[in-house]
Amino acid sequence: MFQFIQHCISDFIDLLFPDLCVGCDQLLNTSEKYICSHCRMNLPETGHHREPYDQILLNKFAGKVPIQFIASYVYFTKGSSVQKIIHQIKYKGQKEAAKEIARWYGYLLKSESKAVEAIDVVISVPLHKSRLQQRGYNQADWIAEGLAEALEIPVCKDVVIRNQFKESQTNKNRLERWENVKSAFSVLNSESVLDKHVAIVDDVLTTGATIEACATELLKAGCRSVSVLTLAVAGR
Template identity: 70%
Template structure:
């Protein structure tokens, strides 16, 4: 009786159901994950971790909340590869892609950035429980997990909660976004936050209103410092 080897079965399944690059939609080879080599090489990296005090980004929080460090991995442009990636894990269930990208970024940060050497914990921007149930996961937690693995620090989901459900931020301006989120977050246990250097992780940095609201609650609870890492930001 003819028997497939395990690798032959895997090759046969890949032939019938090829895993596609989330950038260009071409088939991935056996050693590629999320993106093909060509798409990964062409990713629009910001390099912001090499210039952590870039005022164009920190000015989003100037006079509002002290953010000690802020960096995003990629530049986001409409209809570009990065938008495809964000949409794939935010709306199409590809949560593992969020973790993989964050892991790539985390390894880069570990070797090239000294601003994160003393961090104690990474938290993802939380979803309200009803949105979590609807989506089935929180993409920010998967980003936080990917970063935490690469940076070799803990990631926690029990420090910060979103206690109110609010409508989408997508079409709101900076003031509207702030009004929409300024009271929705809360720290669950201040003892776990007190005197800690905390990184807030999220998918895209836009106006910064959501990050600001999270940071305010963490600092009120006695957090020592807040730093921010996102996978993408608008190209300035």
């Protein structure tokens, strides 16, 4: 009887708050989680993990900071389902979706990329404590958790902190983004990353200024090498 009541309550909640796809807002069926089959099948995958030393991406950091390899799961373009998904993850509390999608990517990387075998630890790009309090979570943390789980690599938390509360990077060019973040990060507990290959994780790779600033501090702290993994990369 109790189980029947629980089932009825669950059905009632589902009726009031149905599970919708974070990419298209359509109802999910019972076998789908966070993203409908149509949106998942049509994700514009980059295939970067098959060419992790792609010079087009590495050139974002050329002459600035040495990055071993870069891989992003999907392309981000304005008006796309990926933009909708990232928006839902970043601003609408869909952190579990971030972890699930990152887990998909992690399994793909593990099965098809030799490059990720060199990674020792995963570190997410941090938010300033004021932004974290405002938003309630850091989407990069959840992405890092999903990737690390699939790759079976530890996540190093509370190693990199964001010193300054900076305005949004949106609509800034590369120089403006760099000026906005050039002294934004510090490394604590440097022994956690000493002589290790660190994968820096974020949601979207655009100009690379934020990751560059983060990587610079990690290398100063004694990291052996740094690579970059993101859910999406701007452009195509």
